[in-house]
Amino acid sequence: MPKLSEHVTDQEREFAYRRGYLHGVHAAISGLVHLLPNDDKVKVEVWLANQLTPWEQDQSLGQFQAPDFPRLS
Numbered sequence: 791m792p793k794l795s796e797h798v799t800d801q802e803r804e805f806a807y808r809r810g811y812l813h814g815v816h817a818a819i820s821g822l823v824h825l826l827p828n829d830d831k832v833k834v835e836v837w838l839a840n841q842l843t844p845w846e847q848d849q850s851l852g853q854f855q856a857p858d859f860p861r862l863s
Contacts (some may be wrong), residue, residue: 805849815842
């Protein structure tokens with residue numbers, strides 16, 4: 791079994807995961823957004839635009855985990 795320092799990341803697989811994650815989150819949110827108050831809708835839209843989408847498009851592979859969903863009131 792290789793050590794973590796010897797682990798090689800498959801970039802194409804990582805990018806596919808990120809694209810799928812983003813598409814899944816969009817699909818889930820689009821089904822629920824009509825139930826949220828306006829303030830929470832804005833929080834979710836800002837999170838999608840400022841955190842999740844840049845994470846999905848990041849080519850550096852520096853951060854593997856997706857940003858946490860914003861805390862809603």
